[in-house]
Amino acid sequence: MNVLIVEDEKSLAAEISIFLKKENFLCDIAHTGTEASEKIAVNLYDFVLLDLGLPDYNGLDLIREAKGNHADVSFIIITARGAVEDRIKGLDLGADDYLPKPFALAELHARIMAVARRKFHIQTQDISLGEFLMNISARRLMHGDGEVEITRKEFDLLYYLVINRNKVLARHQLYEHIWGNTLDDQYDSNFIDVHIKNIRKKLNAHAPTPWLETVRGVGYRITTDS
Numbered sequence: 001m002n003v004l005i006v007e008d009e010k011s012l013a014a015e016i017s018i019f020l021k022k023e024n025f026l027c028d029i030a031h032t033g034t035e036a037s038e039k040i041a042v043n044l045y046d047f048v049l050l051d052l053g054l055p056d057y058n059g060l061d062l063i064r065e066a067k068g069n070h071a072d073v074s075f076i077i078i079t080a081r082g083a084v085e086d087r088i089k090g091l092d093l094g095a096d097d098y099l100p101k102p103f104a105l106a107e108l109h110a111r112i113m114a115v116a117r118r119k120f121h122i123q124t125q126d127i128s129l130g131e132f133l134m135n136i137s138a139r140r141l142m143h144g145d146g147e148v149e150i151t152r153k154e155f156d157l158l159y160y161l162v163i164n165r166n167k168v169l170a171r172h173q174l175y176e177h178i179w180g181n182t183l184d185d186q187y188d189s190n191f192i193d194v195h196i197k198n199i200r201k202k203l204n205a206h207a208p209t210p211w212l213e214t215v216r217g218v219g220y221r222i223t224t225d226s
Helices: 010-022 033-042 059-069 084-092 105-120 152-163 171-179 191-204
Strands: 002-006 026-030 047-050 074-079 097-100 126-129 132-135 140-143 212-215 219-222
Touching: 002 010, 002 033, 010 026, 010 105, 026 033, 026 171, 033 047, 033 059, 047 059, 047 105, 059 074, 059 084, 074 084, 074 105, 084 097, 097 105, 126 152, 132 152, 152 171, 152 191, 152 219, 171 191, 171 219, 191 212, 191 219
Parallel strands: 002 026, 002 047, 047 074, 074 097
Antiparallel strands: 126 132, 132 140, 212 219
C-alpha cells in the first residue's frame, strides 16, 4: 500500500520510511504542508501519516483539504501535541487514529494494519479466494496443502484487488498503489495486464479463476464472495 509521511523532522521521517518499506509499504515523504498538499493533489495514497505541527501549514487544514479531494485516504496523526482539542478536531475531520510522540515503530505499523482491517473489513490474517487462501502476515498464497509460487509484487497486486473486492480498479490505480507514484503514462501501457496474465497463469495451474475479472477499457475486479 502507498503511504505519505508528512513530518518536518527529517531523521524521523527517514526512519519511518525505512521501517515501513521493510514491511512492504511504498513511501513518499513531505517535510512541509505545502509539499504534502501538492503530493496529495496528484497522487493516490492509502495512508497519510501526519504531523500536525508543520512549519508552514496547519495539519488540520491539510486533513480537511485532502478529504475534500480523496475521501478514501486514511489519516493517522503523529504529533507531539498532547491537547485533547487537537485530537478531537483531527478525528472529527476524518482522521482514523492518533499516535503521540514518541512512539515505537512496531506500534505505528500495528495501528496502520488495524485501520486497514477496519477500512477493508478484514477479520482475520487468512483471506479465502475461491479455492485459494491468502495468509497476509506470512505473505503466502496457498492451494490445498501446497503453496502457489508468485512474486512479491504479484502477491501485492492480488492482495490489493482482494481487499477492494467487488470494486473495479483502474490500471493507473493499481500501478500507483503497488509500484508507487508516477508522473508519466506507464500505467497506460500493458504493464498491469502482463502482471495479471502471469498471476492468472500461475493460479490456473491449480484451479480456475473466473472471479478475477477483466473490465474492458477500465481495469480489473475480484468478485468472489468466498
